[in-house]
Amino acid sequence: MFSGRLSEIPRTTSFRVALLFLLLFGVASLALFGYVYWRTAGYLRAEVQANLTRQIHNRAGLELPELLREVQEHAAKDPEQHFPQALFDASGRRLAGTLAEQPPTAALDTPIEFSRRSLSGGERRVRGIVHRMPSGEVLVIGQDIQDLLEFDELLVSAMASGGVLILILGLAGAIIAGRTSQQRLDAVTGAIERIVKGDLSERLPVRGSSDDVDRLAVVVNRMLDEIERLMHEVKGVCDDVAHDLRTPLTRLLAGLERAQRRDCSKQEYAAAIDQAIEDAHGLLLTFRALLRISEIEDSARRTGFVAVDLTQVAADVVELFEPLAEERGLHLSYSGPAQPAWLQGDAHLLFDALSNLVDNALKFTPAEGRVEVRVEADGDAVEVQVRDNGPGIPEHEREAVLRRFYRSERSRHTPGNGLGLSLVAAVARLHDLAMSVGDGAPGCWVSLRGRVVSAAVRG
Numbered sequence: 001m002f003s004g005r006l007s008e009i010p011r012t013t014s015f016r017v018a019l020l021f022l023l024l025f026g027v028a029s030l031a032l033f034g035y036v037y038w039r040t041a042g043y044l045r046a047e048v049q050a051n052l053t054r055q056i057h058n059r060a061g062l063e064l065p066e067l068l069r070e071v072q073e074h075a076a077k078d079p080e081q082h083f084p085q086a087l088f089d090a091s092g093r094r095l096a097g098t099l100a101e102q103p104p105t106a107a108l109d110t111p112i113e114f115s116r117r118s119l120s121g122g123e124r125r126v127r128g129i130v131h132r133m134p135s136g137e138v139l140v141i142g143q144d145i146q147d148l149l150e151f152d153e154l155l156v157s158a159m160a161s162g163g164v165l166i167l168i169l170g171l172a173g174a175i176i177a178g179r180t181s182q183q184r185l186d187a188v189t190g191a192i193e194r195i196v197k198g199d200l201s202e203r204l205p206v207r208g209s210s211d212d213v214d215r216l217a218v219v220v221n222r223m224l225d226e227i228e229r230l231m232h233e234v235k236g237v238c239d240d241v242a243h244d245l246r247t248p249l250t251r252l253l254a255g256l257e258r259a260q261r262r263d264c265s266k267q268e269y270a271a272a273i274d275q276a277i278e279d280a281h282g283l284l285l286t287f288r289a290l291l292r293i294s295e296i297e298d299s300a301r302r303t304g305f306v307a308v309d310l311t312q313v314a315a316d317v318v319e320l321f322e323p324l325a326e327e328r329g330l331h332l333s334y335s336g337p338a339q340p341a342w343l344q345g346d347a348h349l350l351f352d353a354l355s356n357l358v359d360n361a362l363k364f365t366p367a368e369g370r371v372e373v374r375v376e377a378d379g380d381a382v383e384v385q386v387r388d389n390g391p392g393i394p395e396h397e398r399e400a401v402l403r404r405f406y407r408s409e410r411s412r413h414t415p416g417n418g419l420g421l422s423l424v425a426a427v428a429r430l431h432d433l434a435m436s437v438g439d440g441a442p443g444c445w446v447s448l449r450g451r452v453v454s455a456a457v458r459g
Contacts, residue, residue: 019171056129
């Protein structure tokens with residue numbers, strides 16, 4: 001099984017990228033080593049050539065006796081024959097020096113290479129110049145380059161060994177990178193397969209390295225969080241619809257059956273029909289509210305967003321509900337900044353959301369109570385808050401009240417369908433607003449907080 005998995009490594013992107021970098025690095029290293037070799041070997045050979053040329057030039061103008069003395073003195077000073085020299089007559093007989101015989105040459109005064117036998121009996125390579133003196137003698141000046149040739153071989157061998165080592169390490173690194181990538185991909189694939197099989201609580205693994213795969217996994221996990229929330233919400237809606245609509249439908253059906261069985265008067269029939277119409281109207285309002293929430297949650301509505309002055313929206317809502325507040329003996333007030341607080345969104349939806357919040361506050365606040373709508377702009381953030389001094393919402397219910405059809409025990413006898421705060425939550429999600437429910441001590445507050453739109457967007 002492992003060998004089968006190993007055969008998949010060359011197909012991974014990480015392995016191929018590592019192999020590509022290995023190839024590029026190998027070519028660059030080869031070019032660098034070649035350049036170093038060319039420059040080093042060229043420099044050493046140039047130094048040898050310059051030294052030979054300089055010595056030929058120094059001895060070319062000497063008379064024969066003086067030249068013989070110079071060659072003999074040099075031979076005495078160079079017993080190891082690192083710089084062999086010799087003087088031959090026109091017939092090739094050695095007159096002085098350490099070279100046993102005149103090396104063959106096709107041209108005078110040009111660099112040549114030849115072999116000589118060392119004192120230990122081995123062959124050593126010499127680079128030299130053959131120069132004919134005006135009197136006919138032949139002067140040969142050389143320099144032992146055996147060490148230079150061995151250095152060249154050592155340099156080439158080192159480059160070859162280094163290249164092989166780089167290749168081995170590079171391949172090992174590519175295999176490790178490919179294997180790591182494969183293991184990570186297997187983990188991601190396994191998580192996706194479990195999600196496909198229905199485990200919506202599964203998430204893609206995140207290593208915490210903040211690399212490309214981690215960033216992608218974080219985004220996908222956020223998407224899965226939203227999908228899981230929506231799936232739970234859909235299931236909850238189905239359960240809530242079945243539970244909350246069963247009672248009015250049962251009441252509607254029972255009233256019609258009762259009117260059918262009894263021998264009722266015309267007025268009683270009319271009353272039964274009126275009650276049935278009222279119940280059916282309530283059901284229609286519930287379905288309309290559900291459709292309204294579904295419409296709000298369609299992100300396509302964001303294409304129609306414009307800059308909205310939240311202070312004006314809040315003031316309009318307060319103005320609309322002031323008569324109702326006075327009728328119920330409540331004090332409804334508004335406070336906000338003198339300057340507009342701009343928010344990117346849909347003015348009608350924001351108006352509906354604030355209207356629901358104010359309506360809920362007025363509905364549950366006792367007589368002589370207070371309801372306040374407050375808008376605050378702080379730097380690049382804007383917040384609208386609806387606060388009352390009513391009975392409040394228990395802490396354990398502050399998330400539940402945002403679900404569709406949820407109604408706490410204390411509100412069971414208050415008219416409504418449990419969709420008001422769900423609509424507000426849907427509007428908040430559409431506008432990327434942070435919705436919070438807190439304790440007003442007494443009462444409660446609900447806030448919507450978002451980013452202020454820039455002047456460039458307002459136009």
